[in-house]
Amino acid sequence: MSRLISEDIPKASEVKVLDALEAIGLRRSIRWYEPNKPVERWKVQAMLEAARVAPSAGNYNGQRCIVVYRDEDPEIWEFISDWSQITTQMAPILMFWCYDLAAYDTQGQQLHDLMRTGALSKSHGWEYDRVSKLFPLPALLPDFVLHRLAAIDLGNAIQNAITTATALGLGCCLNGASGGARRNIKGKFNLPDSYVFCWLMTVGYPAESMEAGGTRGRPPFETMFFEKKAGNPFKRDEKTVELLKELKLIQRPGPLPGRLEEINRLTKRFGLGDEWLTDWKLGPSMLNDNKIAVDKRPEPLPKEELEKWKSADVKVEFQLHPTVKREILDQYRRERGIGEQD
Amino acid sequence: MASVTIQIPDPIFEVIKKRAEDTKTTPEAIIATNVVLVFSAARYDRSKWLKTKPPSDDMSAPWG
Numbered sequence: 305m306s307r308l309i310s311e312d313i314p315k316a317s318e319v320k321v322l323d324a325l326e327a328i329g330l331r332r333s334i335r336w337y338e339p340n341k342p343v344e345r346w347k348v349q350a351m352l353e354a355a356r357v358a359p360s361a362g363n364y365n366g367q368r369c370i371v372v373y374r375d376e377d378p379e380i381w382e383f384i385s386d387w388s389q390i391t392t393q394m395a396p397i398l399m400f401w402c403y404d405l406a407a408y409d410t411q412g413q414q415l416h417d418l419m420r421t422g423a424l425s426k427s428h429g430w431e432y433d434r435v436s437k438l439f440p441l442p443a444l445l446p447d448f449v450l451h452r453l454a455a456i457d458l459g460n461a462i463q464n465a466i467t468t469a470t471a472l473g474l475g476c477c478l479n480g481a482s483g484g485a486r487r488n489i490k491g492k493f494n495l496p497d498s499y500v501f502c503w504l505m506t507v508g509y510p511a512e513s514m515e516a517g518g519t520r521g522r523p524p525f526e527t528m529f530f531e532k533k534a535g536n537p538f539k540r541d542e543k544t545v546e547l548l549k550e551l552k553l554i555q556r557p558g559p560l561p562g563r564l565e566e567i568n569r570l571t572k573r574f575g576l577g578d579e580w581l582t583d584w585k586l587g588p589s590m591l592n593d594n595k596i597a598v599d600k601r602p603e604p605l606p607k608e609e610l611e612k613w614k615s616a617d618v619k620v621e622f623q624l625h626p627t628v629k630r631e632i633l634d635q636y637r638r639e640r641g642i643g644e645q646d
Numbered sequence: 647m648a649s650v651t652i653q654i655p656d657p658i659f660e661v662i663k664k665r666a667e668d669t670k671t672t673p674e675a676i677i678a679t680n681v682v683l684v685f686s687a688a689r690y691d692r693s694k695w696l697k698t699k700p701p702s703d704d705m706s707a708p709w710g
Binding site: 405406408409410412413433435436437439440442443447448450451497498499500 | 689
């Protein structure tokens with residue numbers, strides 16, 4: 305049994321849980337984890353239970369997840385693509401999210417089940433023969449559309465899992481996997497041919513604060529949401545914004561004071577050395593001004609400040625492999641004969 | 647490995663050609679990659695499918 309999992313199950317009255325709006329507002333992609341802090345197994349199950357009850361078009365239920373514990377498979381990160389190396393090496397738990405196209409085989413029966421249990425009624429046009437004629441979907445819809453539906457369902461499931469994790473004090477991050485890693489994973493986990501692997505999710509207690517430096521930049525609300533027709537902005541009411549700030553759905557934008565200090569301390573704590581210190585000034589997001597279409601390189605950190613970080617006395621508590629460099633990762637894989645290159 | 651000849655409407659092939667230029671590859675490679683990604687997982691167990699679908703694709707026919 306993994307030492308990164310604890311088996312205790314608390315009473316409901318002992319569980320600290322955020323309400324839904326606050327959990328949605330507090331959610332960040334967490335990229336620094338407490339590598340050796342065990343995660344309660346019930347919390348992992350809660351994430352999966354939340355994924356199970358997520359909205360699913362026509363009760364398709366194709367969401368699949370393989371849970372892996374880092375200490376039981378310490379070299380699992382070798383299969384992950386370079387962008388996700390550091391996060392993957394320190395997270396206690398990895399969740400491999402897939403969808404199964406073969407779930408469409410029985411989707412007709414699943415719709416009949418919705419009728420049987422009273423979710424779908426005749427008053428909305430649902431009849432046994434009608435469903436029988438329309439399904440299975442693979443007989444009717446182009447394959448690309450099936451993938452799209454399945455991916456949206458999986459996204460619903462993952463988002464439920466993430467919100468649950470945040471509400472229970474855990475951090476998560478979805479990590480991509482490039483072609484080589486994708487094929488390696490298929491063999492490693494014995495995934496059936498009808499599975500499509502989409503996202504690797506790291507899970508654990510954050511080593512950074514839950515706010516992780518503040519909310520990320522977003523384009524202006526009015527450029528994303530419309531009333532009546534596309535291009536006609538949904539009017540954003542400032543009083544509603546204030547209400548949602550009080551309810552903690554809308555939280556403080558990053559970078560919060562001390563963010564640079566936080567990430568550079570973590571960089572040293574995880575043994576990544578001076579080379580990977582963040583050596584640029586942090587500043588507010590530029591995405592909130594849609595007139596700025598040109599990227600702007602951040603200003604470098606003053607030399608003396610960078611030197612201060614280099615000489616900072618931070619104990620290395622957990623040594624990460626410096627495979628954040630693509631060439632180091634590729635060489636590592638070559639030497640060990642691990643799978644295909646990305 | 648199977649080899650097929652397909653006809654693609656010109657406006658769509660223009661999109662494919664542009665994608666190939668953008669990604670420094672050939673239109674054939676773009677098509678092949680997309681076909682593999684879309685169809686490699688499409689392995690259905692047709693024995694589980696509902697079987698009362700009428701042979702006609704005429705969806706205007708009365709249901710039930």
